[in-house]
Amino acid sequence: MKLLKKNDILVISAVLILCLVLLIPSFKKSDRLIATVTVDGVQTYVIDLSSVEKAYSFDTNTTPKAEITVEKNAIYFSYADCPDKLCVNTGKLTKNGQTAACLPAKVVVSLKSAKSDFDVLTY
Template sequence: MKIFKKSDIILIFAVLFVAGIIFAISSLEKGPPVAHIIVGGEEYKAVNLVDIPEKQVFILETHPETIIVCEKGCAYFSSAGCPDKICVKTGRLTKKGDTAVCLPAGVVLTIEGGEYDAVTY
């Protein structure tokens, strides 16, 4: 059987195109980056990452336990009790759309709102 048929190439480019469009649309919205902590489907906390004076640590009573840190310009899982720790390995989230998830704990950390380059004051 042939490896690449015409329909394959079309499929590949179609998928890449769709991915690009989704990415472009999600990057459009402007606003200060806000970190949303969602636990069990409900929003637990929204933290504005632009005007945050110092580090904020959230210890979530989830099973397994997860700890989220919000500081100026970024948010991230600092530790989690799940076996894979994919959430922690995701690292720092800085711009809109950046997301880290701990499935066993049911926690989603995501950045919404666009990214200003800067705010003048």
């Protein structure tokens, strides 16, 4: 006597495959470069830099004023009213773990990608 018949195995396999499909998001490591912009601790923009086709800029609506420019696989502070301009001088962010911040405006831009040589940078 066989424990399971052919169709039983098919149904059980289907259940297992469905479970695996549901689990895929947990294991999948995205190679996309994601930029997160936070203003005063609130996540305001999440931008997939890998899928940017045409460069654009936006105002962060902060005081002092700050402008961020987004390009394919790059993001940077293109203008800021702050006195030291450290944010603008940071230049283009293109790799995982890089951050730029305009401290007076409380704007932080950080990049994240699963494909990276390191998890976090000490500086």
